[in-house]
Amino acid sequence: MEKRKKAEEDEEQKQPPAAAAAAESSWGDLLPEILREILSRVPYRSLCRFRCVSTAWLALCSDPAVRRRSPQTLSGFFCYSQHDVGGGQRRDGLGFLNLSGWGRPLVDDPSLRFVRVRGYCDVTPLHCCGGILLCYCEKAAMSDDGNYVVCNPATKEVWAVLPVPRNKIMMRLNTARLCFDPAAPGRFVVFVFLQSFRGIQTVEAYASDTGRWTSMRSEWSPKTLLLGEDSECVFLNGTLHLVDADHSDADFDWEGNLIRWMVTVDMEGKTWRKIRLPDSIYNGFIGQSQGRLYATHVETEGRCQLSIWVLEDYASGQWTLKCTASILELLGRPHHEPGEHYTLIAIHPECSLIFLVASREKTLMSYDMDTSKLSIICTLGDRQPRRFQPYIPCFAEKPR
Incomplete structure (x- = not known):
């Protein structure tokens, strides 16, 4: 048993x-x-x-x-660098600076060759928003005509080709910016701010859901001025934020500080407002990190002091000074060298890092606001220390 x-x-x-x-x-x-x-x-x-x-x-x-x-991180920057074009000549061309060690990019080569095969000879990145890139592309034919192209470098897809709205007065000074939220990827909007010598009077807006341009009047001050491709811009919480560069009739407060403004407009073009920037931010930079707006400034002389503000109260426009630091002291330099200055180019969207470029050595550096540590990332070589477009890959499907 x-x-x-x-x-x-x-x-x-x-x-x-x-x-x-x-x-x-x-x-x-x-x-x-x-x-x-x-x-x-x-x-x-x-x-x-x-x-x-x-x-x-x-x-x-x-x-x-x-x-x-899958959660993404900052992969690098679209930027400009010198390229050989034959005959011993070099010209500025689009390049990509990979932040090796700061987060691997989703694509090994986020270049825009897939845009060039559509018949364009020159691609100028205007604004990278949510991993989607807005470019100005000149046609390969001998013509001044061009188009705005909305594309996704991660999936190598062209989302839209938009004829450039015409403005006979100041076409080259017009500013085009993209609004796209990867958390709500079903729609994008392209704004083109048409400028004349009197400022911005008209704004053209293209919405992907309607597939057409809409013309509207600007509700900002008539003297509002944007610096074309170099205009500072942040898209956050469904609103586009830009720095007003007009100083033709400068305003000063009772303490003698120059008043600078940041202008905003929502994706629908219904809410227009302006927010005063912190004092002494004449050569500053705006960006967003972890859902908050930051404004930064670095002195061009003296100890090259870096100052960083955060917008604590969006409704009232109240800024708070978060931290200050002397770049020369962090680098161990005894004094300021001739021609030495630092350019702020970006803020990391996920952590407390400020990216800046040292013009003298042409190096890319980062400053950690939490640890007060300044780190050298790499040398720029032939890359230009301006018009850097931070890139976070996005695998969203093309809006239908």
Whole structure:
């Protein structure tokens, strides 16, 4: 009896009950979905490592549904650098500066060659918003005609080709900016601010859901002025923020401080307002990080002091000085050298990092607002220390 009982127990262990087998089968069917949900929440840098586990993991980590939801980080900057064009000549061309060690890019080559094959000979990046790039493209034919192109470097898709609205007075000074929120990727808007010597009078807006341009009157001060391609711009919480560069009739407060303004307009073109910038921010820079607006300024002489403000109260426009630091002291320099100055180019959208360029050595540096540490990232080489476009890859589908 004991031998028979033991034999029956061994047989049960070899052949699980039907209920257990069904549960195991159900788990096997559910496992890929659970893995996709887990993998879609890990940083992409980890996702790249997981691809090396096996062929099955390679396929799973390459799933577009996983890539679209995977948290992204700052991959680098679109910028300009010198390129050989033959005959011993060089000219400015579009390049990409990869921030190696700061977060691996989702694409090894986020260049815009896929735009050039559409018949354009020159591509100028105007604004990168939410991982989507707005460019001005000149046609390859001998013509001054061009178009605005909205494209996604991560998926190498052209989302829209928009004829440039004409403004006979100051066409080259017009400022075009893109509004796109990767958290709500079903729609994008392109604003073109048409300028004359009297300021911005008219604004053209293209909405992807309507597929057409709409003309509207600017509700800012008639003297509002933007600096074309170099205009500082932040898109945050459905609102476009730009720095007013007009100083033809400068205002001063009772303490003698020059008053500078930031102008805003929402995606619908219904809410227009202006917010006073912090004092002494004449050569400053605005950006956003972790859902908050920042304004920065660095002195061009003396100790090259860096000052950083955060917009604490958006409704009242109240700025608070977050921190200050002497760049020369951080670098261990005894004094300011001739021709030495620093240009602020970007703020990291996910952490307390300010990016700046040292013009004398042509190096890219970062300043950590939490640790007060200044780090040298790399040398720029032939890259120009201006018009840097921060790039965070986005795998959103093209709005329909």
